[in-house]
Amino acid sequence: MEKIALLIGVSEYPSQALTPLPAAVRDIKALGEVLCHPEMGGFPESNVTLLSNPGRLQMEEAVEILFSGRHRDDLVLLFFSGHGIKDDTGRLYLASRDTRKTTQGELVRASAVAADTVHDYMEYSRCRRQIVILDSCFSGAFPAGLSFKDDGSIDIRAQLGGEGRAILASSSSTQYAFQQDDQDLSVYTRFLLEGIQSGEADRDGDGIITIGELHDYARQKVQESQPAMRPEIYPGKEGYAIRIAQVPVGDPKEKYTDEVAQAMDHRGEIASVAARANLNDWRDRLGLDPATCEAIEKGIMTDRQEEFRNKQQEYRQIVRQILEEAGNLQTEAAHLQKRREMLELTGEDTRKIEAEIEKEISEKRQHHQRNLDRYAALFREAIRQEGSALSDDTQAEMTGIQRTLGLSEEEAEEIQGGVRKEWDTRSHAGAWERGGAVVAEVPELPRSEPSAIDTQSDKTIPRTSRTKKRTRTVLSVTIASFAVFGLGSWYFASKESPQPPVVPMADIGDLPRRAPATPLPAQLPAQLVIQSTIPDVRIS
Known part of the structure; x- marks a missing residue:
């Protein structure tokens, strides 16, 4: 199989019947270099003929x-x-x-090469892979700064088309083709060369550029540059798939790096079995050793995974903020969808994140609600034992518990106000005692020093003071019991509450626990009775 090319560029027209086109000769020189490049066109230099400003017969x-x-x-x-x-x-x-015209402006036909003649030579040829590229124009009106080639309405397909060939034209028969005065090459040729040299014309990424891919690339670029131009292709049977060039490899490592980047998905993983097969093929084609290829893949994978984690983290923060402020994601569904697209995350990626954050927020709210209930239970017990006016020591202990439970001052004040209002509606404290149960669950607090419990003899304290001191002792140890031991259900009694109300603990599965360092001291006041409703429990 041979590759043969004839490149004709006509810039000079001595008869002055036609406008000079300086870019035409430069076009064929630039195209010849690309076609003869071993990593692009692959045409042997001896098979590429450049014909500059030929006469009709020579042409x-x-x-x-x-x-x-x-x-x-x-x-x-x-x-x-x-x-x-x-x-x-x-x-x-x-x-x-x-080529020239008569004085009446009529073309002297013998001075130009008819397309019909070219068509006949193509038909006579046994070759069935034929490409004709016409960077010509058929127009007479051009904007400032642009020069024209000529005007016409031509049925190019009928005059040059045929089986096994592809005819490319820089514009359709009724459109304009331009040469910009500030460019060395004509518009269409410039983008044909760019598509091959950059490899961007290889739309399917197989390393081969077909004439159809090359035209599609050039057409897009031409219309971006000159919207009035509409390059056309007229392919015969299988003409669109004729291979004209291959993607230049350049640096093998850089080429493999580009291929790995295309084969890897946004998560930093090889996208598919086919993608892996393509990479293996490129390894062989580029002659790279396995260690080099693996190092390139690892580097890109690490960067891509880090980028993916950062995008996930950003989306996670957005979802968390929405749930904390609005309560559900439906309020910003449209904006979330747009953000997903901007971050290039899939529905699978984001659904997992949303489910995790929704569960996290729900558990956080439930835990916080339990802490509110714990605080309310302990404050209610403090009111039951001391009345509405709590002692300074009890207030200090309640403040410490508030902080341990992670409650704000506003939340604590709201609870205290509600409990006091409830207390004020009762006729006397006995109504609370007959109410029976107080639900509480408190996480572990630092153990109070023994000095926190006054062990002085009642005989040394006046009767009124002894009553207050006994009440204070019961409350202090009660709070310490909840905080330090965290065991099952506890109840306590004092002289002020001869029928001790049971204080059941809520589920303590999520609370830190620790057993007392030593057995309960024998000198605990007789007023306090502590019993676990969970027999034979060992806390570790």
């Missing part, structure tokens, strides 16, 4: 030679940059250096 002979004597599997490329002209019958001609 037609070169076209005939190009297509003659070829084999079926050969690839033949004809590129023309110059004026395209139509006669009064609508036939297309490629202008040569000799």
Whole structure:
């Protein structure tokens, strides 16, 4: 299989019948370099002919030679940059250096190469992979700063098309093709070359650039630069899939790095079995050793995973803030969806995060509510024993418990206000005693020093003071019992409450526990009776 190319550029028109096109000769030189590059076009230099400003006969002979004597599997490329002209019958001609017009403005047909003639040479050829690229124009009106090639309405498909070939034109027959004065190359040729040199024309990433892919790339770029231009392709059977170039490899390590980046998903994992197979193929093609390839993959994987974790963390913080403030995600569903897209996270990624945060917030709220209930229970017991006016010591202990439970001052004040209001509606403290149970669950607090319990003899204290002291002792040890031991259900009694109310503890599974360092001291006041409703429990 051979690759043969004829590149014709006509910039000069001595008859002055046509406008000079300086970029045409530069076009063929630039294209020739790309076609002969071993990592891009792969055409042998001896098989690429550049024809600058030829006369009509020289030009037609070169076209005939190009297509003659070829084999079926050969690839033949004809590129023309110059004026395209139509006669009064609508036939297309490629202008040569000799092309001129009569004094009446009619084309002298013998001075140009007819498209019909080119078509005949293509038909006579045994080669069935033929490409014709016409960077020509058919127009007479151009904006400032742009020069034109010519005007016409041409049926290019009918005059040059056929099986096994692809005809590319820089514009459709009724559109404009421009050469910008500030550019070395014509617009269409410039983007054809860019697509090959950068590899960006390889739309499917297989390392091969077909003539269809190259045209699609150039068409997109041309219309971004010059919206009035509409490059066209006229493929015959299988013409669209003709391979014209391959993606330049350049530095093998850089190429493999690019391929790994494309094969890896946003989580930092190889996207699929096929993606892994493609990477293995690139390893062989680039001749890289396994250790080098694995190091490249590990580096990209680490960066991609770190990026993914950061995106997850950002989304997690957003979800947590919404749930803490609004209570549910539906209030910002549309904005969340947009944020997901901006972070390039999938629904699977975000659903898992949302479920985790919703569970976390729910458990946090439940735990906080239990702490509110614990505080309310202990404050209620303090009121029951001391009345509405608590002692300074009890107030201090309640403040410590508030902080341990993580309650705000506002929450503590609200609870205290509610309990006091409840107390005020009772006729006397006995109503609380007959109420029976107080629910409480308190996490572990630091053990109070023995001095916190007054062990002085009652005989040394006046009767009124002894009553208050006994009440204070019962309350202090009661709070310490909840805080330090955290065991099952505790109840206590004093002279002021001969029928001791049971104080059941809530579920203590999530609370820190520790057993007393020593058995309960024998000198605890007789007023206090402590009993666990969970027999034979060992706390560790």
